[in-house]
Amino acid sequence: MEHLAQAYSALGSPERLRIVGYLLAQRNPHCGEIAQALGMTGSAFSYHLRVLEEAGLVVRRRDGRRHCLALTPFARGLLPPAVRRTLTEEGTQWKGKSSGK
Secondary structure, three states: OHHHHHHHHHOOOHHHHHHHHHHHHOOOOEHHHHHHHOOOOHHHHHHHHHHHHHOOOEEEEEEOOEEEEEEOHHHHHHOOHHHHHHHHHHHHHOOOHHHOO
């Protein structure tokens, strides 16, 4: 129960929900790309990412000098299909904003 409470608490922030939406809409984006697309400072993004990681919702892997992010299977299973669709649509609106498209 504690793990579920932590996970749902982590999702209780609009900023973190935007990050989750971006991760649903994009494939293995890197941290800087997400922060830029969502208009977040590096420190704000780092804080929200840490909360998501500690809750077991996001994993980070290195790709050269970049840190790429992905949702965990736990996170995907936690979100009902209707919520995933809504978050994916939200994440799609940010697509291309990091590259100026």
